[in-house]
Amino acid sequence: MLMLIACATLKVIALKRLGYSLLYSTGRKERLSQLYSTFHHLVVAVLADTSDIKECFHDRDCVLTENNPRGIPAWKLFSFHFWNSADNPLGRKWTLSPELVSPLFRIETLPDEDSVHWMQWKDTYNTYLGYSIEPQCSRHPFIPPDARPAQAFVYSKEVKNFQGNEYTWATDFFAAASAAAGVQFIAGVKQTPLPEFFPDSVTNVGFMPQAEFYETIARSRVVVGIGRPTTSPTAYDALCLGVPFINPIISVPPVRICIFLILSTYTICVPPQWDKNHPTDRTRWNSQHNTLKHLDPPYVYNVFRDDKEGFVNAVVQATKTPIGSFVLPAMRMSAVEVRMAAILETDWRAEAAELLADRKASRVGE
Structure with a gap:
C-alpha cells in the first residue's frame, strides 16, 4: 500500500515501520495530482499541510469529480494542523492534530455556576495523531543533574x-527565585537590544542554533514557561532530557461562552479559565501547556499566574529534585505507530458518506 505525502515529518518513521511505501510530492497540486493519478488504486491516504489540502479540494483538476475520474477522493485528503480548530474541508475527523486538546465542553443543562460539571466532548476533537520527540531527544546525551551548572532556562525566543495579557510573572519573581534557589536565569531571545520591560534578573544568551538550543536545555536544572508560546514542544524536550518544567496557569476573569444547539438537549460551552473558587479543578485551568497541566512534581510544576511564593517554591523544588528522562506514553514512537495504523485502517469512505448524509440533512455545506 502507498502513502502520498506532501510534507516531510516524523510521521514518515511510523509509516515506514508499519510497512507503507511513501510517495513524496513537492507540494504543488499539479505534482500531487499526477502522482495520485499514476498509483491511485494503491494510495490509501494523502497527508499534507492544510493549505495544500484546501487547494486540491477546491481544484477540479486535483480532486475526484465526475469529470476527473482519476482525481483524489476528498475522503483520502488529511490535513496536518497544529491548533485546536478543524482545518479540513471535511471537518475535524480529517484534521490530524499533534495534541489531544479540545476547546469545547458539554453539559446536560445550565445549572448554577457552582454545580457545573465540565467534561470534554469527544466530537470537538480533531483526529489525534500526535508526534514523538524521542528521535530528536535521543541525539543528545543525558547530562547528570550534578554535572549541570546552576542555571534555569526561561523559554521564549520572542521578547x-x-x-502582555498572557505574561505570567512580575519581573521581581526571577530575582527572588534566583536568590532562594541559587540559580541564574537565562533566556535565548532573538531581539537586541532588549527593551526595558525585559527582566533584569534574566540573562539573554541570544538566539541559538538548534543543536546549541537543545544543549542549553539539557544543561539546565529547570525550564520555566512565561505564558507563551502555548503548547510548545520544548516542554516535552525538556522532560525527555531530564529537566522539569514550570507550567504557568494563566488567570483571567472567568468568561463563559455557550452555544445552544437547536433540536439538541446539550449546550456547548467554553469553560471559564481558572476559577479562583475551585483552584484545584484542572479542567478549568488554562495553562501555557494544557497537556502537561495534568502532571505533577517532580516533572511538572503548575503555578498560578502572579503567585510569587508558588513560583519561588517551584524553582527551588525543581532545581533540587532531579528527574530522569521522561516521555509521555502517548508521545512514544510506538504509540504514534498505533494511532497511525488505526487512522489508515479506518473506512474513511464510509465516514465521508455519513458526513455527506448529515450535511444534507442539516443543509450545511450545500
Missing part, C-alpha cells in the same frame, strides 16, 4: 512574550 514580546515577556509582556
Whole structure:
C-alpha cells in the first residue's frame, strides 16, 4: 500500500515501520495530482499541510469529480494542523492534530455556576495523531543533574512574550527565585537590544542554533514557561532530557461562552479559565501547556499566574529534585505507530458518506 505525502515529518518513521511505501510530492497540486493519478488504486491516504489540502479540494483538476475520474477522493485528503480548530474541508475527523486538546465542553443543562460539571466532548476533537520527540531527544546525551551548572532556562525566543495579557510573572519573581534557589536565569531571545520591560534578573544568551538550543536545555536544572508560546514542544524536550518544567496557569476573569444547539438537549460551552473558587479543578485551568497541566512534581510544576511564593517554591523544588528522562506514553514512537495504523485502517469512505448524509440533512455545506 502507498502513502502520498506532501510534507516531510516524523510521521514518515511510523509509516515506514508499519510497512507503507511513501510517495513524496513537492507540494504543488499539479505534482500531487499526477502522482495520485499514476498509483491511485494503491494510495490509501494523502497527508499534507492544510493549505495544500484546501487547494486540491477546491481544484477540479486535483480532486475526484465526475469529470476527473482519476482525481483524489476528498475522503483520502488529511490535513496536518497544529491548533485546536478543524482545518479540513471535511471537518475535524480529517484534521490530524499533534495534541489531544479540545476547546469545547458539554453539559446536560445550565445549572448554577457552582454545580457545573465540565467534561470534554469527544466530537470537538480533531483526529489525534500526535508526534514523538524521542528521535530528536535521543541525539543528545543525558547530562547528570550534578554535572549541570546552576542555571534555569526561561523559554521564549520572542521578547514580546515577556509582556502582555498572557505574561505570567512580575519581573521581581526571577530575582527572588534566583536568590532562594541559587540559580541564574537565562533566556535565548532573538531581539537586541532588549527593551526595558525585559527582566533584569534574566540573562539573554541570544538566539541559538538548534543543536546549541537543545544543549542549553539539557544543561539546565529547570525550564520555566512565561505564558507563551502555548503548547510548545520544548516542554516535552525538556522532560525527555531530564529537566522539569514550570507550567504557568494563566488567570483571567472567568468568561463563559455557550452555544445552544437547536433540536439538541446539550449546550456547548467554553469553560471559564481558572476559577479562583475551585483552584484545584484542572479542567478549568488554562495553562501555557494544557497537556502537561495534568502532571505533577517532580516533572511538572503548575503555578498560578502572579503567585510569587508558588513560583519561588517551584524553582527551588525543581532545581533540587532531579528527574530522569521522561516521555509521555502517548508521545512514544510506538504509540504514534498505533494511532497511525488505526487512522489508515479506518473506512474513511464510509465516514465521508455519513458526513455527506448529515450535511444534507442539516443543509450545511450545500
